[in-house]
Amino acid sequence: MIEGRATTRYVRTSAQKAKLVLDLIRGRNVDAALATLRFSPRSVAKDVEKTVLSAVANAQQQEGASGDVERLSVWACHADQGPTLKRIRAAPQGRAFRILKRTSHLTVVVRERPEVATVARVGRTDAPEAEAD
Numbered sequence: 191m192i193e194g195r196a197t198t199r200y201v202r203t204s205a206q207k208a209k210l211v212l213d214l215i216r217g218r219n220v221d222a223a224l225a226t227l228r229f230s231p232r233s234v235a236k237d238v239e240k241t242v243l244s245a246v247a248n249a250q251q252q253e254g255a256s257g258d259v260e261r262l263s264v265w266a267c268h269a270d271q272g273p274t275l276k277r278i279r280a281a282p283q284g285r286a287f288r289i290l291k292r293t294s295h296l297t298v299v300v301r302e303r304p305e306v307a308t309v310a311r312v313g314r315t316d317a318p319e320a321e322a323d
Contacts, residue, residue, distance in 0.1 A: 192302040194249025203234045205294040208269035220262040245298045265301035
């Protein structure tokens with residue numbers, strides 16, 4: 191089975207926000223997933239779209255790949271928490287408030303769906319026969 195994997199690291203968004211977008215495309219066809227990401231209002235959707243396109247390109251480079259994008263689907267995708275940038279904001283009376291700028295690592299795995307074989311049901315003996323009137 192042909193599989194392509196891509197990881198984008200240190201994306202400047204929290205993993206919680208990225209998971210909301212990844213939940214929209216998990217299990218979908220690649221074309222449908224890309225269409226969903228293009229019209230998503232979330233800013234992380236652009237980074238997820240780049241990751242999906244990279245995973246598709248990696249899958250097409252595999253030996254024995256058909257190169258047919260229509261057969262690819264988003265098999266798995268997840269967002270892990272990356273390092274947090276800690277910043278300080280000045281506060282009244284000489285105090286300081288901490289600002290946490292979170293990052294995340296996006297991983298997308300696309301796989302080729304197996305062809306569904308259609309079986310011809312001609313001449314079955316166990317099927318009930320329609321009686322002619």
